[in-house]
Amino acid sequence: MLNQTPLWKHILVILLIGMCALYALPNLYGEDNAVQISAGRNAVVDSSLLSRVEQTLNAENIDVKRVEFEDERILVRLKDSDTQLVTRELLERELGEDYVVAMNLAPDTPSWLEEIGGSPMKLGLDLRGGVHFLMEVDMNSAIDKALEDMVGDFRTALREEGLRYRTVRQESDHVVIQFRDEETLDSAEFFLKNRNRDLVFTEEDSLILEARLSEQRILEVRDYAVQQNITIIRNRVNQLGVAEPVVQKQGADRIVVQLPGIQDTARAKEILNATATLEFRMVDQDNDIRDAMDGRVPPGSQLIDDRQGIPQLLEKRVMLTGNHIIDAASGVDEYGIPQVNISLDSKGGNKMSQGTKDNIGKPMATVFIEYKATGDRDANGRLIFEKNEEVINVATIRARLGSSFRITGLDSPKEARDLALLLRAGALIAPIQIVEERTVGPSLGQENIDLGMQAIMWGLAAVLVFMLIYYKAFGVVANVALLTNLVMIVGVMSMIPGATLTLPGMAGIVLTVGMAVDANVLIFERIREELRDGRSPQQAIHHGYDSAFSTILDANITTFIAALILFAVGTGPIKGFSITLMIGLITSMFTAIIVTRYIVNAVYGGRRLKSLAI
Template sequence: MLNQNPIWKYVLVVFVLSMCTLYALPNLYGEDHAVQISSGKTSTVSPQMIADVEASMREANIAFKAVEFKNDQLLVRLNDSDTQLLAREHLHDAFSDNFIVAMNLAPDTPDWLEALNAAPMKLGLDLRGGIHFLMEVDMKSAVSKAFEDTIDDFQTQLRQESLRYRAVSQAGDFIEISFRDPQVLEDAQFFLRNNYRNMLFSERDALTLRASFTDARLSEIKDYAVKQNITIIRSRVNQLGVAEPLVQKQGSERIVVQLPGIQDSTLAREILNATATLDFRLVDQTNDVRDAVNGRIPASSQLNFDRNGQPILLRKQVMLQGSHIIDANSSTDENGFPQVNISLDSKGGSKMSNATKDNIGKPMATVFIEYKSTGERDSEDKLIFEKHEEVINVATIQARLGNSFRITGIDNAKEARDLSLLLRAGALIAPIQIVEERTVGPSLGAENVKLGMQAIIYGLIAVLAFMLIYYRAFGLVANIGLVVNLIMIVGIMSMIPGATLTLPGMAGIVLTVGMAVDANVLIFERIREEIREGRSPQQAIHFGYDNAFSTILDANITTFIAGMILFAVGTGPIKGFSITLMIGIATSMFTAIIVSRVIVNMIWGGKRVKSLMI
C-alpha cells in the first residue's frame, strides 16, 4: 500500500529529535551572575577554600546561591547583577592579594545534562555582553626578531661549514657579514645563496657580504607574526579558563579579541597585555657576577636578576627561544621533586641539541622577557615598548638535549604548574598594543536577546497562522515541522563546539522561519495539482512528495552554497548569520521531506480517504 512508513524512518526521526531536544534543553535554564576566583601568581585555588568564601559572604550579609569548585576555579553564583557587583567588590578586597577575582556569567545547567556534555548555545558579544579588544602587532619588532634569528642561523651554519668570518651584524635593512679573505667571502656567498633562497645577497665590498629579505619573505614574516600571535592569545585565554574567545585577524596588522560574558576588563587586559617571550641562555661561570654588579660587565655577557632580586650573569647568545616550544607539562621526578617536561618543534630540537652538546653539567637559565609600554609614541604614532628581563629558573644541563627535555631545580609544584602554563601559552612573536577597547554591558546584551526572541516568536506566529488557514490540516503538519525545525536548530547550535549565536545569527533564524515552509508549500501545491488531475488522495500524497523533491533540493542547495561562501569570506557577524542560515536550510529540508511525510503517512497513509483537507 502507498504511503506506509518503513521502520527506519521512525527510528531516524525519533533519534534525531531526541538528540536535538536533549542538547537544546540547557538553553532553558539560563545563566547565573557569578564571581570567579582563579589562581594567582603565588596561590592556588582549592576546594578547601569553599568554606572560607561562604563564611566571608555571610559575614558581609551578601546573599548567594552556591559556591562551586570547577575547572580549578571557585564560582560564586548570585541572584542578580547588583548582588554580583557587591560580591565582586567584597571578594576582591578579601582575596585579591593572592588570587584573581573577576565577574562572569555561568550556565545554570543541571548536573545530569552536564554529564552528557550538553551545554547552552554560546552567545556572541552583542547578546551576552562582554569585552571587545582591537590589538595591533608591532611589525618592527617582528622583522627585528627575524633578523636576530637569521643572524644566529648564519653564525651557526658558517661555523659548521668552517667558513671563518669576522662578524655578523644588522645594518639597517641588511645583514652584513665581514671576512678576512675574499675567497672565503665567495665560498660563503655560494653556500648561503643555496641554503637561503628567500634572501638576496650582494657584495658591499671585497670583504663584506650583504644579505636582505625579499619582499615575499617580509610579507611572510609579518603574516606569520599575526597568525602566531592569534594562536598564542587564544591559548593564553583558554589556558587561564577566562572564556571561549573570538580571536581573529583584521587587516594586515590587527587582531580582534572578543570575550563574551567577561565583565572585568582589568583581568582581560592583564592576560592580553602579557606581551612576553622566553629565552634559554647559559649562565656565565667564567666571570664574577660581583664585578658585573659593580659595572664591569664582559662584552659577551649581560647582567640579569631573578624574582628575588639576586643578580645572575648570563651569556648574551640565546640557546633557544620560547617560540619553538610546542608543549609543556608539570610532573615529578623519580624522587618526587617537581619538574617541567618540554617538547620542541624540529628546528628548536636541532638548535637545543647543538647548543647543549658541549655544555653538559653547566647551568642553563630560563629568562622571562616582557615588553611594557612606556606610554610614549614614535614618529608613526605607535606605542614605544621597553624590554624587561627576569630569570625565572636556573637548571643544570644533565645530558645533550633534543626535541624533549625537562627543567628541574624548581622550588614547588605550584611554580612548576605556572611555568608549564607560561610555556604552553607561548611567546608572542612581536609586542602587541590594545588600540581599541569596548565593553558591552550584560543589560544591553539581554535587551538584544529579548528583541531577537520577539522577532522570532512574532515571525513564527505569523507563519503558523498563515499555514493553518491556507492549508488547514496539512498546514497543522507543516506547523509541527516548523516547531521541530526550531528545536533542531537550537540543538545543533548547542552541539557544535565553535558555533556562536550573534544578533545577525538570530536574524538568520528569523529568515529560516520564513524559508522553512517553502518546501512544504511546494509539496502541498504539488499534492493539490495531483488531485486536480484526478489522482486519488493516496496517489496525490505519494507523487506530491516524490515529484517536489528535486525542486526542493535544487533551491536549497543554491542557498546553502551562498551560505558557505559567506562563511568562508565573511568575518564576525557575517559568519554568525551564515552558520544559522546553513543549519536552518539543512534542518528545514529534513523536517519538510522526512518529518512531515512521516506525520502525513501516520494520519492518512494506508487508509481509505475520499478527500484531503488541503
C-alpha cells in the same frame, strides 16, 4: 497499502527530534552573574583557596547561589549584577595580584544535562554583550627578532664551517659580518647564500658582507608574528573563562579579539596587553658575579634577577627562544623529583643540540621576558613598551640536548606546572597594543535578543495563521513541523561546539521560518492537483509527496550552496548568518518532508477516505 510508515522510521524520527529537544533544553535555564577566579603566574587554585574564598564571602554576608571548583578555577555564582560587582572588588582585595578575578556570565545548566554534554547556544558579542578589541602587532619588533636570530645562526654556522670572522652584528634593518681577508669573505658568502636562500647578501668595503631579509621572508615573518600572537592570545583568553571568544586576523598586522559575556574590561586589557617571551641562555661562569654586582658587568654578559630577587650573571648570547617550543608537560623523574619535559620543532632542536654539545655539566638559565605598555607613545604614535626580565629556572645540562629534553632542579611540582604552563603558552613574537576598544553592555545585548525574538515570533505567528487558514488540517501538520524545526535548529546550534548565534544568525532563523513552509506549500498544492485530477485521497497524498520531492531538493541545494560560499569567504556576522541558514535548510527538509509525512501517515494512512481537509 499506501501511506504506511515502517516502525523503524517511527523510531528514527522520534529519536532525532527527542535528541534535538534534549540538547535545546539548556537554553531555557538562563545564565548566572558570576565571578571567576583563576591562577596567575605564581599561584595555584586548590581546595584551600576555595575554603578561603567561602570564608571571605561568609564574613561579608555576600548572598551567593553556590561556589564551584572545577578545571583549576573557582566560579562564584551570584543572584544579581550589583552583588557581582561587590564580590569582584572584595575578592580582588583579599586575593591580591596573584590571582585573576574576573566578572562573567555562567550558564545555569543542571548538572545532569552537563554530564551528557548539554549546554546553551553560544551567543555572539552583539547578543550577549562583552568587549571588542582591535590589536596591532609591532612588526618592527618582529623583524628585529628575526635579525637577532640571524646573528646567532651566522655565528654558529661560520664557526662550524671553520670560517673565521671579526664580528657579526645587527645594524638597523640588516646584519653585518666583517671578515679578516678577501678569501674568507668569498667562501663565507658562497656558503651562506646556499644555506639561506631567502636572504639577500651584498659585499661592501672593508671586507664586510651584509645580509638582508628578502621581501618574501619579511612577509613570512610578519604573517608568522600575527599567527603566533593569535595562538597565545587564545591561551590567555582561556584565563577569562570566555565560552566562545573570537580571535582572528584583520589586515596585515592587526588582530580582532571579541570576548562575549566579559564585563571586566580592565582585567581583559591587562591580560591581553601583557607580552611575554622566553629565552634559554648559558650562565656566565668565567666572570665573577660580585664584580658584576659592583657595576663591572662584562661586555658579553648581563645581570638578571631571579624570582627571589637574587642576581644571576648570564651570557647575552641567546641559545634558544621560546617560539621553537611546541609542547611542555610537567612530571617527575625516576626519583620522584619534579621536572618539565620539553619538545621543540626541528629548527629549535638543531639549535639546542649545537648550543649544548660543548656545555655539558654547565648551568643553563630560562629567562622570562615581559613587555608592558607604559602608556606613553613615541613620535609615530605607537605605544612605548617597558621590558622586564626574570630568571625563572637554572638547571645543569646533563647531556647534549635535542628536540626533546627535560628541565630539572625545580623545587616543587607546583613550580614544574607553572613552568610547563609558561612554556606551553609560547612566546609572543612581538609586542601588541590595543588601538580600538568597544564595549557592548548586557542591556544592549538583551535588547538585541528581545528584538530578534520578536521578529522570529511575529514571523512564526504569521506563517502559522496563514497555513492554518489556507490548508486547514494539513496546515496544522505543517505548523507542528515548523515548531519542530525551530526546536531542532536550537538543538543543533547547541550541540555544535563552534557555532555561535549572532544577530545576523537570528535573521537567518527568521528567513528559515519563511522558507521552511515552502516545501509544505509545494507538497500540499501538488496533493490538491492530484485530487482535482480525480485521484483518491490516499493516491493524492502518495503522489503529492513523491512528485514534489525533486523540486524541493533542487531549491534547497542551490540555497545551501550559496550559504556555504558565504561561510567560506565571509567573516564574523556573515558566517553567523550562513551557519544558521545551512542548519535551518537541513532541519526544514527533514521536518517538512519526513516529519509531516510521518504525521499525515499516522492520521490518514490505512484508512478509507472520501475527502481531505486541505
